[in-house]
Amino acid sequence: QVQLQESGPGLVKSSETLSLTCAVSGYSITSGYFWGWIRQPPGKGLEWIGNIYRNGTSYYSPSLKSRVTISVDTSKNQFSLKLRSVTARDTAVYYCARIPPAGSELTHWGQGTLVTVSS
Amino acid sequence: SYELTQPPSVSVSPGQTARITCSGNALTKKYAYWYQVKPGQAPVLVIYKDRERPSGIPERFSGSSSGTTVTFTISGVQPEDEADYYCQSPDSSGSYWVFGGGTKLTVL
Numbered sequence: 001q002v003q004l005q006e007s008g009p010g011l012v013k014s015s016e017t018l019s020l021t022c023a024v025s026g027y028s029i030t031s032g033y034f035w036g037w038i039r040q041p042p043g044k045g046l047e048w049i050g051n052i053y054r055n056g057t058s059y060y061s062p063s064l065k066s067r068v069t070i071s072v073d074t075s076k077n078q079f080s081l082k083l084r085s086v087t088a089r090d091t092a093v094y095y096c097a098r099i100p101p102a103g104s105e106l107t108h109w110g111q112g113t114l115v116t117v118s119s
Numbered sequence: 120s121y122e123l124t125q126p127p128s129v130s131v132s133p134g135q136t137a138r139i140t141c142s143g144n145a146l147t148k149k150y151a152y153w154y155q156v157k158p159g160q161a162p163v164l165v166i167y168k169d170r171e172r173p174s175g176i177p178e179r180f181s182g183s184s185s186g187t188t189v190t191f192t193i194s195g196v197q198p199e200d201e202a203d204y205y206c207q208s209p210d211s212s213g214s215y216w217v218f219g220g221g222t223k224l225t226v227l
Contacts, residue, residue: 036216038162038218040156045203045205045218045219045220045221046154046156046162046205046207046218046221047218048207048215048216048217048218051216059214059215061215061216062120062215063120095161095162103167104149104150104152104208104209104213104216105152105164105167105168105207106152106154106162106164106207107164107167107173109161109162109163110161111161112161
């Protein structure tokens with residue numbers, strides 16, 4: 001059974017870079033599925049951040065595109081999110097999730113990690 | 120940018136039928152997906168490809184599609200179904216995804 005686990009600093013200073021990692025267990029990250037990041041600000045709805053596909057092709061939310069990078073580390077069976085120049089509006093629970101081949105859904109999710117941006 | 124529109128809230132009594140709609144222009148060409156989110160828990164996929172139910176999801180959960188609107192239905196609502204429900208779909212290009220604003224289902 002695949003499991004995903006987010007990790008990273010719970011507190012990031014304004015204007016700095018938020019960096020999170022999603023460790024994948026029970027499944028090889030190179031074996032055909034794809035990967036995504038989603039966030040939920042406190043009291044608000046889900047927001048898609050971006051996805052990464054085969055050969056590293058990635059797509060990002062237009063509203064975040066200029067600040068976001070998603071990458072895969074096959075040696076560690078994990079993928080990562082970097083969000084630059086953060087502000088208080090980036091405070092949220094951040095989730096990583098798995099995308100099936102030829103699918104547009106998020107079938108398995110990590111438990112989420114709260115990241116607070118402080119001034 | 121592409122948007123999906125959901126009602127903010129729906130309320131039903133136990134045993135009744137709850138229907139949550141999601142509207143978006145690209146839904147005539149792209150599938151919709153539905154997630155259940157309970158406080159403090161990760162989202163759970165409850166419907167994929169408009170109407171398919173993942174393994175382990177109760178049969179009372181169903182989905183349908185008509186034109187630019189998809190509908191998520193819970194037949195015979197149970198107290199444990201109280202949660203926020205989100206639709207999700209790609210835009211017409213298929214590359215950029217979006218979530219609806221979410222609907223809070225209250226079981227009276």
